[in-house]
Amino acid sequence: MEYHLSTPLQMEDILRLNICDVVYITGTILTARDEAHARILEMTQKGEKLPFDLEGAVIYHCGPLMQKREGRWKAIAAGPTTSSRMSAMTPQLLEKHNVLALIGKGGMTNVTGSLRNRCVYLAFTGGCGALAAGNIKNVREVHWPDLGMPEAVWELEVENFGPLIVGIDAKGNDLFSEIEEKAAKVFSGLR
Amino acid sequence: MSDISYDDVVAATMDILKSAETVLPRDVVDSLEAAKQRESSPVARAQLESILRNIDIAARNGIPMCQDTGILVFFVEIGRETRIDFNLEDAIVEGVRQATGSIPLRPNAVDPLDRHNSGDNTGEGIPDIRYEFMDGKNIRITVAPKGAGSENMSALRMLNPTETEDIRRFILETVLKAGGKPCPPIIVGVGIGGSFDKAARLAKSALLEDTDDMDDFERSILDDINSLGIGPMGLGGDTTALAVHVKKAFCHTASLPVAVNIQCWANRHASVTLGADE
Numbered sequence: 001m002e003y004h005l006s007t008p009l010q011m012e013d014i015l016r017l018n019i020c021d022v023v024y025i026t027g028t029i030l031t032a033r034d035e036a037h038a039r040i041l042e043m044t045q046k047g048e049k050l051p052f053d054l055e056g057a058v059i060y061h062c063g064p065l066m067q068k069r070e071g072r073w074k075a076i077a078a079g080p081t082t083s084s085r086m087s088a089m090t091p092q093l094l095e096k097h098n099v100l101a102l103i104g105k106g107g108m109t110n111v112t113g114s115l116r117n118r119c120v121y122l123a124f125t126g127g128c129g130a131l132a133a134g135n136i137k138n139v140r141e142v143h144w145p146d147l148g149m150p151e152a153v154w155e156l157e158v159e160n161f162g163p164l165i166v167g168i169d170a171k172g173n174d175l176f177s178e179i180e181e182k183a184a185k186v187f188s189g190l191r
Numbered sequence: 192m193s194d195i196s197y198d199d200v201v202a203a204t205m206d207i208l209k210s211a212e213t214v215l216p217r218d219v220v221d222s223l224e225a226a227k228q229r230e231s232s233p234v235a236r237a238q239l240e241s242i243l244r245n246i247d248i249a250a251r252n253g254i255p256m257c258q259d260t261g262i263l264v265f266f267v268e269i270g271r272e273t274r275i276d277f278n279l280e281d282a283i284v285e286g287v288r289q290a291t292g293s294i295p296l297r298p299n300a301v302d303p304l305d306r307h308n309s310g311d312n313t314g315e316g317i318p319d320i321r322y323e324f325m326d327g328k329n330i331r332i333t334v335a336p337k338g339a340g341s342e343n344m345s346a347l348r349m350l351n352p353t354e355t356e357d358i359r360r361f362i363l364e365t366v367l368k369a370g371g372k373p374c375p376p377i378i379v380g381v382g383i384g385g386s387f388d389k390a391a392r393l394a395k396s397a398l399l400e401d402t403d404d405m406d407d408f409e410r411s412i413l414d415d416i417n418s419l420g421i422g423p424m425g426l427g428g429d430t431t432a433l434a435v436h437v438k439k440a441f442c443h444t445a446s447l448p449v450a451v452n453i454q455c456w457a458n459r460h461a462s463v464t465l466g467a468d469e
Contacts, residue, residue, distance in 0.1 A: 020234060035306075065258040065297040076295060077249075077258035082340045082372050106340070106372035106425055125238050126340065126374035126424055127457045128245035129258035148308035149298055150258075163241065165234060165426055179427045180370050183419040187367050190415055 004160070008056035009100040014120045017166045019175040023122055024162035028140065028155060029058040029103065033081055035151035037089040039144060044096045051143045052153060054097035061086055061104030063150025065129065066139065073139040075156065077129030080105040083121070087111055094119055107167055107176030121168035124161075135161045194328060195465050197277040203463045204286025207334045208263070209294050211461035212255040215246050218402040219378075219433070219458045226376060226430040235428025239376075242423070242456055257457050260296040261336030263287055263318035264395065270327035273466060280320055283332070287312050299339075321392070329466035335399060341373035341455040347391055350447040358383060358449050359412060365451040366416050366432070371425015374455035376433045378402065379416070382450040385440035394452035397436035399460055409435040423456075 005013050007027025017023065030052055032040065043050060064078035083104030091114040093099065100119055102108075105126035115121060124132065138157040145152050168174045220243070227239040249256035265283055288311045290296060300314045301307060312318070325331070346365045350357055362381060369377070382393030405413065413435045422428025433456070442448060 022237075063258060063297065065255060065260060065295065067295050077255045077260075077297075079245075079258050081259070082343070084372055105374065106370065123371075123424060123426060125241040125245070126371075127257045127259075127338075127455055128241050130249040130252065130254050130256050131241060131245035132258075133254070134248060148301070148310075163237060165237075167426070175427070176371055176425050179421060179425060180367075182427075183367055183370070183421050186419050187363060190363065190418070 007058055009058065010056070011100065014100050015117070015170055017120050017169050018171070019166050019169050019173045021166040022162065023164040023166060024160045025058060025164065026159050026161070027157070029060045029158055029161065031060045031062040031064060031154040031156065033061055033063050033151055034085055035147045036144065036153045037086050037093060039147070041089060041092055052155060054099050057099050058101045058103060059099050060156070061102065064154055066149055066154070073142060075133045075136040075139055078132045078136055078156070079127055079129035080124045082106045083108045090114060103164060107174070112168055112172050112174050115168055115170055116172050117170055120166060120170050122164035123167040124164050132161070135159055193276040194274050195330060197282045199465055200279060200282035201286045201289065203332060203465055204283050204334070205290045205293065207332060207461040207463045208286070208290040208296070209253070211334050211336055211459045212260055212294055212296065213253050214250045215256065215457060215459060219456070220246060222402040222433045223376070223456060226433060230429050232422060232428035234426050235422045235430060238423035238426060239430065255294065255296065257338060258297055259338040259340065260299065261338050261459070262299055263312060264335045264337055265318055265320040266333040266335070266396065266399070267320060267322050268325045268331040269322060270329045270466060271324050272328045273330055283318065283320060284313050287318050329464050331462060331464045333399065333460060333462040335460040338455055338457065341377060341453045344369035344373040344453045345451055347387070347448065347450040349387065350449055352445060352447045354447060359415070361449055362412055362451050363415055365453070366421070367419060369453055370421055373453045374457070375421055375425065376423055376430045376456050378433055378454040378458045379435045380452040380454060381435065381437040382452070383437060383439040384442035385448060386442065386446070387448055389440055390448035390450035391452065393438040393440060394450040397438045398452060398454045398458060400436045402434045402458070405434060405436065409437055
């Protein structure tokens with residue numbers, strides 16, 4: 001199935017998705033990778049208010065290549081980064097914030113439980129930075145620029161951002177681990 | 192008197208960086224096209240289509256194909272009759288600095304401990320520059336920007352000398368563990384022998400070889416890798432790797448180092464030759 005979704009996402013939007021479905025997103029997404037995740041968790045723990053809204057948000061595992069032109073930021077290349085680096089921090093993030101979709105590449109480890117009935121993981125084709133930048137219509141804001149360009153949180157306005165493949169749905173299915181299990185079986189048969 | 196000037200090297204460094212980041216070598220693109228034709232999984236085919244569309248957009252617009260513009264690795268071959276009267280390394284570093292702003296490149300170089308980003312892709316020991324001598328009066332510079340997603344999935348093992356049969360298993364195990372994380376379809380560079388660090392250097396330079404230039408040993412490992420079914424981006428399919436390239440060197444009788452350097456589909460590299468013979 002193919003779905004065209006708009007932000008802020010609604011719970012019903014994501015609950016009907018199944019692994020292998022194709023999704024396109026229009027609206028606002030927030031980039032966050034290692035350092036931003038760490039800071040979100042740290043501030044949340046201290047009870048401090050974040051400078052952006054995570055209610056119904058889409059988090060994009062991405063460290064974009066940006067350029068300032070005539071005083072405005074422009075996305076030059078903005079494909080996904082390896083999501084597994086955020087695996088350990090994601091359950092805590094989802095416990096405290098109502099993030100409804102994660103976009104990244106390569107899948108995540110031990111998060112299906114945390115995503116169940118709560119969030120989906122969408123895979124964008126890794127390395128496709130130029131393709132992704134074409135779907136970013138506007139860079140609305142940059143938060144935490146002190147973390148450096150790749151690690152800062154960029155608020156991006158996107159149009160038909162995709163194709164995204166549902167990699168982990170909210171029903172406990174994980175396409176990546178299914179493929180990995182099959183691969184491990186083939187591997188143990190090889191010699 | 193110098194055959195080549197400092198400014199020549201700065202400009203040449205910027206030129207090859209621009210082409211490496213924006214235009215994928217033809218042999219890699221052809222191999223991706225062929226994989227798309229062969230691929231039986233629709234999800235995998237869609238991934239390959241996105242990759243090919245991305246390559247096309249980047250080349251047409253002169254923008255980096257991937258936001259991870261890599262850590263920069265240079266291979267410099269110096270003709271033994273070349274005369275230069277400036278610091279070659281300084282010129283390459285300056286080319287990197289200027290290219291970071293002009294192409295632009297994402298600033299990726301950070302201090303390994305405090306994670307401070309230098310902002311211009313340079314820092315202690317980076318860019319990584321390797322020198323070799325060759326005949327003649329030219330200097331040939333090759334750059335290979337290396338993304339971290341695939342670099343992080345690489346591995347090195349010091350096998351026992353009697354474990355030559357385990358080499359294949361180690362390579363496959365490394366690819367299996369990597370799964371979809373290194374942006375497959377991957378290219379696998381393997382260094383066998385030498386020493387701890389020599390094996391790793393061989394593995395990296397193996398990535399510069401022509402995609403289709405493989406012997407029977409390399410092809411048989413490639414077939415095993417593709418039988419795993421990991422597929423493009425780990426979403427399943429026939430195309431997990433495009434190529435396997437093995438380089439070897441003599442090693443100590445008590446050693447068998449094996450390094451596996453994983454490269455994403457964006458096997459970016461470009462070269463330039465400067466000098467009197469060109």
